[in-house]
Amino acid sequence: MAVSWRMPEYKINRDKDRCIDCQVCVNQCANDVHTWDEDLNRVVSDESLCVNCHRCIVYCPTRALNIEKWPTAFKDNANWDSGAIKQLYAQAESGGILLTGMGNDRPYPVYWDNLLLNASQVTNPSIDPLREPIEIKTFLGRKPARFDPSSDEFPPQMELDIPVLFSAMSFGSVSLNVHKSLARAASELNVFWNTGEGGLHRDLFEYAANTVVQVASGRFGVDAEMLARAAAVEIKIGQGAKPGIGGHLPGEKVGNEVSRTRMIPPGTDAISPAPHHDIYSIEDLRQLIFSLKEATEYSKPVMVKVAAVHNIAAIASGIARAGADVIAIDGFRGGSGATPLRIRDNVGIPIEFALAAVDTRLREEKIRNQVSLVAAGSIRNSADVVKAIALGADAVYIGTAALLALGCHLCQKCYTGKCNWGIATQNPRLVSRLNPEIGSRHLVNLLRAWEHEIKEMLGGMGINALESLRGNRLMLRGIGLNEKELQIMGIKAAGE
Amino acid sequence: MREGQIRIPSGCAISGIINRRGHGFSGSAIINSIALMHERSNGMGGGFAAYGIYPGYAEYYALHIFFESESVKAEMEKNLYASFQIHLAEEIPTRKSRKFKDAPIIWRYFATPLPAALERYDGDEEEFMARFVLRVNSTLRGAYIFSSGKNMGAFKAVGYPEDVGEFYRLDEYKGYLWTAHGRFPTNTPGWWGGAHPFALLDWSVVHNGEISSYDANRRYLEMFDYVCSLQTDTEVITYLFDLLLRKHGLSLRDAILVVAPPLWSRLEELEKNERERIQNLRIVYAGALLNGPFSIILATGNGLLALNDRLKLRSLVAAEDNEYLYVASEEAAIRVVANPQKLWFPAGGEAVLGLLYGKESLYTGGRCFDGGKLENAGI
């Protein structure tokens, strides 16, 4: 067999002096990097298998381990960087598409970091959240253009105490304990979690009031019961990490519970086609939206999730007119359990632009106030949330941020099913590593912290109700942006 | 730089007096009241709105217009004569004063829209008037219609309000409702049109504060074809009330619940239907919530409404003396002109309404809506 040209990605440094050979690392590494050597009578490590997930480092009781990049360098080459070379070697060996996990990690600009927030000085008072109420309650759903005092009909709304929802992540791509953590946290925080395309496990029926169920191109797990056990239904058209691409859950991840929940035979691959085969145009979407509204007797908002692509403004406007109550837009940094590397890294546009363009377009169309907008695709902190809302979002989806709160270390190996943190896996030994008690606690902590920060920022701007920030682009200034970028986002430059 | 090109935060003094029987009284009272708050202005803007001052021309729209030049005036008048029948056109009488050297040409026109002009608005006179004023102000450079209601007028200038009153000889007018504004802009507007009150049709608004929700309100209003040319809070506040009361026909109470809604936590105390109704109002009109500090006096021919932001971040005092109702930024500004039996400090979001006896609503237009029980308007 020909020798492989691929070098290990990482180098594991075991401090011999600190290591007490307790074998905790051996027990924790699902990639079999660390093993107990009978002959040497100590723990040894095989770096070539390491994915740098940090499980062993975090668990090592004597801090004897650390991991660094494999030190061997290629000849400097601004064009052929080491990543490009290694990927080429890999494909030369495998002849296959390169897979990866989580969101786009290329050094594209992160526009959130080019936006600055405003604060009150002298001419009007900033508000101290510790003394004055600051309201961030948000309602998602269709709104009538004007209030009709004579009618008591009102479209169904999703009520959120914090303008954040947990993004769709399917049972199958993530473990049931992830769903349990998300669902518990969502109901404690009164926000929403999203089942993703894997259906809704029966253990989670009790969280219906905070559950968004997803209908995607594979239609896995969709039935009357599932629709009944939800507060809202989301039609997934696309995903920021792989616009225009379907999904594929390998058979080995389809155990009994997954099979039962997805309603497919155990061990069979679950394939979600790229398009919905009953949606080839906008009017088809309208039909699906309304068949779902019929099925739920118009008692639940219908969301439509699309990836941020070049023509997103027109697409979103069409979706609104097709009858969607909430439009979710997933930027090109959105995460995924498995996506072709080239697609992830090269398709789609930043959520910051997509959001601004859609908000502006819907206002030009005079319908912005009638639909809700949810921004997704790498919201990293409370400032991103505030900036997204000032640009025009009603709320945001967080996926990667939520997973980080559950222990994800962004090693991007979700697709291997060997997630050492018990997140992207169905292996019972690994799944047990995520205790929903802890998971939900961490999620609740995270959003409570963000809640405090959001209120601080609002108060600083002299705003005590979130709706007064929505689309309030005067509260934003651009830094390091060119005229065109400022224009697209509809904001002034810092200093203007 | 002039108003409209930049956004200029300001501190202010406001005052308002109404005789609810509709008996006219001289402008001196309001001048004295606003004069007392001299320190709250800095000489860069003052103005008044007066109601019931043109009894002889009550059925005509009284257009007060600033012109920067005779040529603009000529062009403007072409427009006017194209769409209106003009009953009287005259320069607004003023006292010559060194304080107002660079005064523009100030004329008033008493007019009735020609039927032909109304066709495009299927007879809706007000809609036509509103569009006409907005169009002129946003397109015709050098001309500015700063008052356009019936039997009322706005008078404003760059200067201290008491001097502005003196300049316009307001002591010689008799009106049943007066509001006044003294401005403390952080920059030099340098333009008379930028002074307050802001008036559209017979709406007039004087306001003290800085609306932190300005851009959210502005972008919301733009979906309803309002063009906010001045970038002032007063302008968006006027449009908001115009939208809520005139276009969407909300009751005054509901309009107040929209611009200064009760806290979500307060809603929980209400019974289900009421709670849901107020909640839905807020959901529908999220973009109309006025945030940040403000106290405003909103006036029409029917009376005045004074309102604070829901946290009461700006001062507002109200007083009652038989048929007179007073509102002002400071208690002293009321006591200097009256000795009321009743004086109080309205809570945040709690409206003070002073309607002419027999009037149900602030809105004077054709449609009639429930007056709204104001006692609990602010909840």
Add this chain to the structure above:
Amino acid sequence: MKYLIIGNSAAAIGAVEGIRSQDTDGEIIIVAGENFHTYSRPLISYLMAGKIDRNKMYYRPRDFYRRHQVQFYAGEKAVRIIPREKSVHIAPSNLNLDYDRLLITAGGTPVRPSALEGNYDNLLYFHSWDDMTELSARLKSDHPSRIVVVGGGLIGLKAAESLKLRRQQVTVIEAGSYLLNSVMDAEGAEIIADYLTARGIEIMVNNPVVRVEGDTVINHLFLQNGRRIDCDLVILAAGVKPNLNCLEGAGLDSENGILVNQSMQSSLSDIYAAGDIAQVYDESEQEYRLMPILPEAYRQGRTAGLNMAGGNFLHQGQVFNSIPLLGLNIASAGTNSVTDTDLEIIQRRDGQYNYRRLTLQNQVLKGFIMIGDLNRCGILRSLIQQQTDVSAIKNRLLENDFGLLDIQKLGKHDQGREGPFCQ
């Protein structure tokens, strides 16, 4: 209520603790043959070997009798039991002690093979603390060059071990075909023999003593195979038989020991027996069994006590042993005899001194023998007691990492809560 207990060993202590857990103020009287605070017989080999000192001999703390309000007659033997009067005659004090409930835990006395009848000055036992003290004194005074231990059972081997640790020349003579034949199988015994031999203890099996030479002292022993063994000191450890002398005329049913039901009750309702002297009914085997080991004695005594105080408890006997010999752990439990035909034996031997042997009968674990690593052996013991069908995990029973996770497969064990596994 008046409780009278004859004997002062594990069974008696078990009884006291059993009674007191039910009846805090009834009167308890113990009649002890020996002049000792209650002590643990198995410990005499440890004391002999110098592993522990005298203070560690005691089975319960010094204040045990006081705290349990026990009236204690030391150095007294029960000479006659008079059920009709509900009293016991003790000597030398010649008192009559009456009782409401009587418990006999008189224990046993060493067996003496016919070939060794007669009084010899250098023939000692290894049964009581006194025996051990005597032996220890002899080592100092006589400086024996060679000591012969007659009997290759538990006591014999512990004696041999302790003597070895006292740097004595020791020969063990076992009449049976292999060592520890009551609890071991041939292969296990072989391993033990090798181990002990390698550490300087001479082992002779399958070779009864046929006669001895010498008048006041034994100079030589002659074995069946004709071999002559010189000796300075002979230690007799050929087993123990129940001490039935005091039962003359009492009218208790007895065979080798006092027959008692599972409540530890003799044929006379107010009289109970426990420990080495009791022959307890074993329902699984449907026979009366002697189980002369300490843990049994305690549990029998405890059950007796509980029942004497009005409780209603049934005793389920189980024999299990553990003896470390010169550092080699040896354990056994249940029945390991190969007499029955339908028995299934699975065993595993790794290394010279690691041995595990399980006896199963129609998928139920009957007994085990373990030499070397005893890790988790308690679970197996418990399986034997539970008479659980182990077919589901049979292939795991011998594994080093066998544990409770395997038991879960039997639906037996509930997440480590105290459950079906505790008696």
Add this chain to the structure above:
Amino acid sequence: MKRVYNLSEYCVGCGLCEVHCATIHSEYPDNIWKAYRLADKRPMSRLFVERNATSSLSVQCRQCDEPACVYACITGAITKKSETGLVSIDEDKCVGCSTCLIACPYGLIKIDPYQKVSLKCDMCKDIAQTPVCVTRCPNEALVCREEEI
């Protein structure tokens, strides 16, 4: 009485409970590294961690109400305290005969190969408020609580 319970569905089998148990019972109770590196003998934990393909389990003495080990002990070294319910071994009295190893129905007693005495969970009595295996379990799979059986 208080007992340690194992929520085995969340046991990750890491063995940190063993490391911390061994440490806190060693000569250097507050320093893992010293406990393992300086002590002349490798420290022994008093609990057992079991692992198989699908699950793992960390178990320690159940502190039985009918303690088989106490009944079986030939020296009287093992006692159950009526006040606390704690079953403890007097290591000074224990002779390492291993009878308790056979007696314990859960197989939760081990022999210290160095001292030749039995070791079992002492609930960190006199060492820590809550057993260290519970406080140090990284996934909160061990809990210490009162529970009537």
